[in-house]
Amino acid sequence: MNVGIIGMGSIGMxxxxxxxxxxxxxxxxxxxxxxxxxxxxxxxxxxxxHPVSVEAHLLEEGFPQSHDVLIVAVKQTGLDSVLDYSxxxxxxxxxxxxxxxxxxxxxxxxxxxxxxVVEHGALKQDYCHVxxxxxxxxxxxxxxxxxxxxxxxxxxxHYDFPVEYEPDYKEMLTSKLIVNTVINxxxxxxxxxxxxxxxxxxLREIAExxxxxxxxxxxxSFEKEWExxxxxxxxxxxxQSSMFKDMMEGRQTEVDAIxxxxxxxxxxxxxxxxxxxxxxxxxQWEKGxxxxx
Amino acid sequence: MNVGIIGMGSIGMxxxxxxxxxxxxxxxxxxxxxxxxxxxxxxxxxxxxHPVSVEAHLLEEGFPQSHDVLIVAVKQTGLDSVLDYSxxxxxxxxxxxxxxxxxxxxxxxxxxxxxxVVEHGALKQDYCHVxxxxxxxxxxxxxxxxxxxxxxxxxxxHYDFPVEYEPDYKEMLTSKLIVNTVINxxxxxxxxxxxxxxxxxxLREIAExxxxxxxxxxxxSFEKEWExxxxxxxxxxxxQSSMFKDMMEGRQTEVDAIxxxxxxxxxxxxxxxxxxxxxxxxxQWEKGxxxxx
Numbered sequence: 001m002n003v004g005i006i007g008m009g010s011i012g013m014x015x016x017x018x019x020x021x022x023x024x025x026x027x028x029x030x031x032x033x034x035x036x037x038x039x040x041x042x043x044x045x046x047x048x049x050h051p052v053s054v055e056a057h058l059l060e061e062g063f064p065q066s067h068d069v070l071i072v073a074v075k076q077t078g079l080d081s082v083l084d085y086s087x088x089x090x091x092x093x094x095x096x097x098x099x100x101x102x103x104x105x106x107x108x109x110x111x112x113x114x115x116x117v118v119e120h121g122a123l124k125q126d127y128c129h130v131x132x133x134x135x136x137x138x139x140x141x142x143x144x145x146x147x148x149x150x151x152x153x154x155x156x157x158h159y160d161f162p163v164e165y166e167p168d169y170k171e172m173l174t175s176k177l178i179v180n181t182v183i184n185x186x187x188x189x190x191x192x193x194x195x196x197x198x199x200x201x202x203l204r205e206i207a208e209x210x211x212x213x214x215x216x217x218x219x220x221s222f223e224k225e226w227e228x229x230x231x232x233x234x235x236x237x238x239x240q241s242s243m244f245k246d247m248m249e250g251r252q253t254e255v256d257a258i259x260x261x262x263x264x265x266x267x268x269x270x271x272x273x274x275x276x277x278x279x280x281x282x283x284q285w286e287k288g289x290x291x292x293x
Numbered sequence: 294m295n296v297g298i299i300g301m302g303s304i305g306m307x308x309x310x311x312x313x314x315x316x317x318x319x320x321x322x323x324x325x326x327x328x329x330x331x332x333x334x335x336x337x338x339x340x341x342x343h344p345v346s347v348e349a350h351l352l353e354e355g356f357p358q359s360h361d362v363l364i365v366a367v368k369q370t371g372l373d374s375v376l377d378y379s380x381x382x383x384x385x386x387x388x389x390x391x392x393x394x395x396x397x398x399x400x401x402x403x404x405x406x407x408x409x410v411v412e413h414g415a416l417k418q419d420y421c422h423v424x425x426x427x428x429x430x431x432x433x434x435x436x437x438x439x440x441x442x443x444x445x446x447x448x449x450x451h452y453d454f455p456v457e458y459e460p461d462y463k464e465m466l467t468s469k470l471i472v473n474t475v476i477n478x479x480x481x482x483x484x485x486x487x488x489x490x491x492x493x494x495x496l497r498e499i500a501e502x503x504x505x506x507x508x509x510x511x512x513x514s515f516e517k518e519w520e521x522x523x524x525x526x527x528x529x530x531x532x533q534s535s536m537f538k539d540m541m542e543g544r545q546t547e548v549d550a551i552x553x554x555x556x557x558x559x560x561x562x563x564x565x566x567x568x569x570x571x572x573x574x575x576x577q578w579e580k581g582x583x584x585x586x
Contacts, residue, residue, distance in 0.1 A: 189482070189572075190572075190575060190576065190579065192579065196579070200575050200578050200579060201578070202571045202572070202574040202575035202578055203571075203575040203578075205571050206568065206571050206572065206575065209568075271564030271565060271568070272564060272568060275499065275502075275564070275565060275568050278495045278496075278498050278499050279482075279483075279495075279499065281495040282483060282493050282495035282496045282499065283483070285493050285494070285495055285496075286483070286485065286489070286493060
């Protein structure tokens with residue numbers, strides 16, 4: 001298949017390295033320097049073991065190729081500027097952002113929209129190198145009706161890089177959102193790896209309260225979602241959350257798309273979410289990072 | 294006058310250095326080494342400019358001297374063990390602890406009990422050296438009726454180390470408690486100097502919410518107390534709060550005596566206080582500091 005990927009952050013690179021082994025992968029980037037590097041050296045992922053060559057393009061030059069699927073792997077905070085480009089109307093577009101704030105925008109688009117959650121850990125080293133720090137699954141669901149989704153997913157799926165179809169995108173994104181709203185801001189505020197959510201019993205009490213607020217707002221079972229949070233914190237216990245990484249590297253965080261989305265959805269006050277959003281903004285201010293929106 | 298001081302932390306040392314210039318000061322410490330050092334070298338405070346000699350005793354040996362006033366300058370967290378010693382019943386005892394949790398214990402004592410708030414900044418360097426980092430006032434009020442308090446306060450008072458009488462101990466301690474419950478846990482959690490409570494507008498929003506909870510619980514005017522908090526954060530903007538210092542040096546903090554006291558007093562949930570207490574406990578856990586009580 002012919003796969004396009006927009007955004008060469010850690011997740012985009014991981015997808016390109018694994019899919020590029022068996023598919024024709026085109027990547028779209030912002031900087032000429034980045035394009036040149038990727039064109040010349042390909043992508044090297046430690047777990048794949050050999051460089052994978054990709055065709056690199058500048059995003060601003062549009063889409064010269066037709067793709068079977070176009071994957072948007074930019075951060076939530078960079079999504080709006082990507083949505084300004086006109087995508088081919090017959091190509092399904094797979095969005096891999098955290099949060100749920102972007103879903104409404106996708107419903108209006110002329111192309112088939114899919115959403116995915118990536119349950120892998122990945123760490124970008126430079127333009128060409130990415131580390132696969134935690135093995136998982138890519139789950140994909142369609143937002144707008146699409147007959148081809150299962151066929152394409154089964155072509156992308158591979159035993160050492162599983163890609164799975166999910167029938168209900170809301171269910172899938174909601175679970176991911178709850179995990180993110182608990183683990184991300186707390187690990188960032190306390191500057192700890194994911195596992196501390198479980199091992200530090202005081203942090204665990206806070207995490208439980210945050211999870212309760214989220215489940216109440218999104219109308220989900222606390223017991224079920226809390227179980228999921230604990231599982232993920234345990235399997236990724238040595239990992240740093242994406243928000244913690246963003247903060248350490250002085251980038252804007254996705255707190256508004258994650259915790260902010262839940263706070264906005266709620267009709268009652270959510271003091272722990274409100275505290276955490278303010279806290280992450282306060283930390284960004286201390287680091288001199290512009291607040292989004 | 295003859296003054297006894299129990300506890301040679303930064304505040305005890307500051308009091309000893311200033312009062313020792315014009316009074317006969319006896320200090321009570323726990324360790325033989327500390328006693329020897331103080332006996333030989335006296336106390337040196339940068340702002341006093343010359344060593345002040347004091348008589349040093351081991352606390353466990355009791356009180357060989359009679360004093361006009363006995364000052365207890367240990368932390369709230371060390372108060373219980375000090376209260377186990379039997380104090381002379383005719384000597385007024387001045388307690389300088391943060392919080393209000395100890396007041397009820399003082400009402401039962403056979404000696405006249407006073408309480409004080411120290412609005413100075415002080416930083417202990419070693420057994421014999423203390424820095425005076427912020428000039429202020431010592432305010433003293435009596436908990437149990439005492440005819441002599443005004444006379445003694447006026448003897449301690451000096452133009453460059455003012456000691457003032459306050460008629461209402463509850464009023465005085467409540468204001469101090471509110472300032473502490475806002476500034477201390479927030480500066481500790483965010484690892485910032487006091488001034489950031491004002492300059493970082495996201496932190497300021499959190500501080501305002503914490504202040505509101507405290508005022509509601511303690512039945513005080515939010516406007517008046519918030520004004521006080523802002524004033525103190527401004528005049529001590531370059532200082533680190535005592536809790537932040539305790540945390541950095543791996544000591545137990547006074548969060549339970551400060552925020553915990555307010556949470557316990559409240560008949561409604563105080564989510565920001567609850568969050569902050571858990572957060573400070575979580576940080577102590579990360580630092581390997583035993584949680585009190």
